Amino acid sequence: MRERFAAYRQQGLVEFTTFHQSYSYEDFIEGIRPVIEDDGAETEGKLAYRVEDGVFKRFCQQAETETFAESLREDLSVFAGLAVNPSPVIWKVSLAKTGDNPVRADCLANGHIRIGWDAYGEDITEETRFTNGGKGVLEAFIQKMRVGDIVVSCYSESMTDAVGIVTGEYEWHDEYPTHKRLRKVHWLVKDIRQDILELNNGIKMTLSTVYQLKNVNLNDLAAIIRAHLPAQSPAPSPVRRQNRVFIIDEINRGNIAGIFGELITLIEPTKRLGAAEALKVRLPYSRAEFGVPDNVYILGTMNTADRSLTALDIALRRRFAFERVAPEPGLLASMLLGDSGYTVADLLRTMNRRIAVLIDQEHCIGHAPFMNLPQGEVAVDALADIFRHAILPLLEEYFFEDWQKIRLVLNDQQKPDAAHQFVVASDDDEDLFGPEFAPSEPGWKMNPAALARMTSYVRIVDATASCTEAAEADTTASEAEGTEADGDAAPHEQTPSRTFTPPESLEEAMRCNVSQVKEYRNSVFIRFSLGKYAVYDKESATKITNQIRFCRSLVASDPLFRTVTLPEDYNTYQSISAIMAVLPNRRP
Numbered sequence: 001m002r003e004r005f006a007a008y009r010q011q012g013l014v015e016f017t018t019f020h021q022s023y024s025y026e027d028f029i030e031g032i033r034p035v036i037e038d039d040g041a042e043t044e045g046k047l048a049y050r051v052e053d054g055v056f057k058r059f060c061q062q063a064e065t066e067t068f069a070e071s072l073r074e075d076l077s078v079f080a081g082l083a084v085n086p087s088p089v090i091w092k093v094s095l096a097k098t099g100d101n102p103v104r105a106d107c108l109a110n111g112h113i114r115i116g117w118d119a120y121g122e123d124i125t126e127e128t129r130f131t132n133g134g135k136g137v138l139e140a141f142i143q144k145m146r147v148g149d150i151v152v153s154c155y156s157e158s159m160t161d162a163v164g165i166v167t168g169e170y171e172w173h174d175e176y177p178t179h180k181r182l183r184k185v186h187w188l189v190k191d192i193r194q195d196i197l198e199l200n201n202g203i204k205m206t207l208s209t210v211y212q213l214k215n216v217n218l219n220d221l222a223a224i225i226r227a228h229l230p231a232q233s234p235a236p237s238p239v240r241r242q243n244r245v246f247i248i249d250e251i252n253r254g255n256i257a258g259i260f261g262e263l264i265t266l267i268e269p270t271k272r273l274g275a276a277e278a279l280k281v282r283l284p285y286s287r288a289e290f291g292v293p294d295n296v297y298i299l300g301t302m303n304t305a306d307r308s309l310t311a312l313d314i315a316l317r318r319r320f321a322f323e324r325v326a327p328e329p330g331l332l333a334s335m336l337l338g339d340s341g342y343t344v345a346d347l348l349r350t351m352n353r354r355i356a357v358l359i360d361q362e363h364c365i366g367h368a369p370f371m372n373l374p375q376g377e378v379a380v381d382a383l384a385d386i387f388r389h390a391i392l393p394l395l396e397e398y399f400f401e402d403w404q405k406i407r408l409v410l411n412d413q414q415k416p417d418a419a420h421q422f423v424v425a426s427d428d429d430e431d432l433f434g435p436e437f438a439p440s441e442p443g444w445k446m447n448p449a450a451l452a453r454m455t456s457y458v459r460i461v462d463a464t465a466s467c468t469e470a471a472e473a474d475t476t477a478s479e480a481e482g483t484e485a486d487g488d489a490a491p492h493e494q495t496p497s498r499t500f501t502p503p504e505s506l507e508e509a510m511r512c513n514v515s516q517v518k519e520y521r522n523s524v525f526i527r528f529s530l531g532k533y534a535v536y537d538k539e540s541a542t543k544i545t546n547q548i549r550f551c552r553s554l555v556a557s558d559p560l561f562r563t564v565t566l567p568e569d570y571n572t573y574q575s576i577s578a579i580m581a582v583l584p585n586r587r588p
Contacts, residue, residue: 008245012059012062012244013242013243013244013245014244014245014246014247015055015056015059015244015245015246015247016246016247016249017055017056017246017247017248017249018248018249018250019248019249019250019251019252019253019254019259020250020253020254021253021254021255023254023255023259024255024258024259025054025258025259025260025261026054027054027055027259028054028055028056028057028259028260028263029053029054029056029057029261029263029283029290030051030052030053030054030057030283030285030286031051031052031054031285032049032050032051032052032285033049033050033051033052034047034048034049035047035048035049035050036048051214051285051286056246056263057290059244059246059296060290060291060292060293060296061217061218062244063241063244063293063295063296064217064218064219064273064293065084065085065088065218066241066242083147083148084148084150084165085146085147085148085149088146088148088149088150088218089144089145089146089149089150089212090149090150090151090152090212090213090214090216090217090218090221091140091145091149091150091151091152091166091210091211091212091213092151092152092154092205092210092211092212092213093113093115093151093152093153093154093209093210094115094154094205094209094210095107095113095114095153095154096114096116096179098154098155098156098157099155099156103178103179104153104161107153107185108153108161108162108187108190108191111164111167111184111185111186111187112168112182112183112184112185113151113153113164113182113183113185114173114176114179114180114181114182115137115138115141115179115181115209115210116178116179116180116181116209117132117134117137117138117181118178118179118180118181119132120134120138122172122180124138124139124142134209136208136211137208137209137210137211138181140208140210140211140212141170141181141183141209141210142170142181145166145170145183145210146166147166147167147168147169148165148166149165149166150163150164150165150166150218150221151163151164151165151166151185152196152213152216152221153190154205155193156205157204157205157206158195158196158197158204158205159193159194159195159196159197160192160194160196160224161190161191161192161193161194162187162189162190162191162192163187163188163189163190163221163224163225164185164186164187164188164190165185165186165188166183166184166185167184167185167186168183168184168185169183170182170183171183171184188225189224189225189228189229192224192228194224194227194228196216196220196224199215199216199220200213200215200216201215201286201287201288203215214286214288215286215287215288216288217288217289217290219273241295242295243295243297244293244295244296244297245296245297245298245299246296246297246298246299247299247300247301248298248299248300248301249301250301250302251300251301251302251316252300252302252306253302253306256315256316257315260316262281262283263292264315264316264319265279265281266279266280266281266290266291266292267292267298267319268319269294271291271292272291272292272293272294272296273291273292273293273294274293274294274295275294278291279291298320300320304324304362305362305363305398324361326361326364327348327352327364327365327366327367328367329344329345329346329348329349329352329367330345331345331367331371332344332345332347332348332367332370332371332373333345334375334376335370335373335374335375335376335378336376336377336378337378337454337457337458337461337467338377338378338380338454338455338458338467338468338469339377339467339468340454340455340458340465340466340467341465342458342461342462342465344370344373344378344383346461347457347460347461348365348367348370350411350460350461351365351391351409351410351460352364352365354408354409354411355398355409358399358405358408358409359398359399363398365391365394369386369390369391370386373386380452380453380454380457380469381452383454383457384451384452387422387451387457388451392406392422392446395409395410403423403444404444406422406423407421407422407423407444410422410423410460411459411460411461411463412424414459414463415456415459415463416463416464418447418513418529419449419450419453419456419500419530420450420453420455420456420459421447421450421456422446422447422450422451422456423444423445423446423447424444424445424446424447424513424529425443425444426443426444426445445513447513448511448512448513449500449512449513449528449530452500453469453500454467454469455467455469500528500530500532501532502526502528502532502533502534502543503534503543504542504543505541505542505543506524506536506537506538506541506542506543507541509526509528509534509536509543510526512528513528513529513530514526514527514528514529515527515528515529516580518580518583518584519538519583520560520583522537522538522539523535523536523537523538523544523554524536524537524538525576525579525580525583527576527577527580531573532573533572533573533576533577533580534547534576535547535550535551535576547572547575547576548570548571548572548575551566551572551575551576551578551579552566552575554579555579560582561579561582563582564578564579564581564582565578566578
């Protein structure tokens with residue numbers, strides 16, 4: 001699908017833009033832009049203003065080009081072999097001078113256009129000095145004009161005598177005495193006398209030798225060509241026009257009335273070009289007539305949970321059909337939550353059912369955050385990243401930090417132990433305010449340790465389910481060696497969760513679910529709410545290595561601990577717990 005989208009966009013069948021608060025009518029349809037003039041010594045470097053087409057107007061003109069080409073193929077069989085650019089420029093070209101002259105006669109007879117400024121030589125480079133002007137004209141003729149563009153020959157200031165399609169690149173022909181610069185052209189009609197002053201918005205063609213006719217459109221030229229064609233034999237059946245799609249992401253984030261302007265009317269199906277009630281309007285900057293072809297579809301996308309949706313213009317609501325694109329949990333069915341028997345699809349589906357009840361369907365979480373997870377068993381750290389950076393912040397925004405409702409979505413209220421709850425009660429209130437003045441309602445805080453357990457995610461779906469944790473390991477050997485890897489809890493403590501290991505960094509440890517902190521000299525002793533302990537060096541802010549040996553040395557050398565006994569079979573957590581029991585209650 002991605003390859004098809006890229007191919008359609010390359011062919012000009014699809015275009016894409018994003019609305020935002022600064023997006024304007026000038027970006028979308030047309031506007032006046034400042035440019036630096038470079039046409040000759042007198043104007044070079046001066047600031048000028050030109051009407052530039054916006055992205056949607058250019059896209060519609062491409063569709064109009066297709067209509068122009070196909071309509072001519074119906075009427076003119078010799079046109080079948082010609083190529084018109086997807087978005088052709090219509091150029092006005094003066095052949096020597098107005099009226100009949102030898103250069104014009106040669107061009108119409110031999111299928112080309114010619115211009116002068118021969119004194120500058122065949123090749124125009126950066127070193128060319130335009131002492132007599134003509135820089136802009138030569139740049140347009142040599143560099144900007146493309147094969148497939150349209151040329152309109154200027155017979156007088158208001159009249160054209162020929163319309164053709166450029167079929168060749170720039171050439172230099174020294175055999176001509178003057179006007180040696182040449183491009184080949186296939187004349188669709190010639191030797192006519194057609195007044196186009198009104199089509200050109202009343203502007204006379206008295207400017208440079210070559211410039212763009214922005215007020216004349218392809219439909220106007222098609223009408224002129226048909227009016228001057230001789231009777232033709234029936235042409236082959238025309239190829240059906242292709243549909244074109246213009247995609248606007250975040251369509252509700254722009255000022256719809258300001259961006260669309262008169263297009264609010266033109267995009268109605270009955271007002272499209274080709275419809276029974278086709279309508280064109282005259283644009284404010286270029287004064288050219290403009291309409292929206294009937295084969296251009298506008299596709300707007302938005303997140304309906306976005307609060308800016310309320311500002312969506314009612315006129316746009318009437319002209320668009322709204323289709324809800326729901327999350328697709330089935331795309332995640334092959335992503336397994338360990339060996340629990342549940343999948344990421346079950347996880348997303350369950351959370352969304354709860355969100356739909358607590359808020360509405362429009363706030364359901366999409367499947368996109370999970371799409372980069374691999375097939376098969378999902379790594380808990382990858383799932384933790386998604387929850388930490390995408391899911392939990394989104395829930396905080398949806399529920400305005402109503403932690404009780406967030407707990408309902410995550411099923412924390414039914415999980416049997418706090419170790420697997422993402423949001424847990426804060427027990428610091430009494431320490432902050434004292435028992436008498438502590439708030440009656442408990443505070444809440446995130447439990448980062450729960451993110452590291454696959455069972456935490458499984459129990460979002462089923463509070464009684466569990467799975468084998470990837471980090472679980474046999475700790476008997478480490479305990480026998482007296483290390484702090486995974487010891488049993490002290491006799492009076494709850495058995496700790498084996499999936500949590502105290503962090504190496506003191507800063508990271510303080511961000512975990514900590515139930516008690518005590519300081520002594522240059523050491524920080526921490527009890528985690530999961531029934532585990534660690535001791536950190538304040539100066540280096542890292543966990544002390546071989547904590548059992550440190551504890552035994554401290555007890556043996558410091559009189560404060562003369563009443564403390566550390567039996568030989570005590571592990572790390574029991575040793576630290578015994579020391580913390582006699583330390584004064586001081587927080588860092």
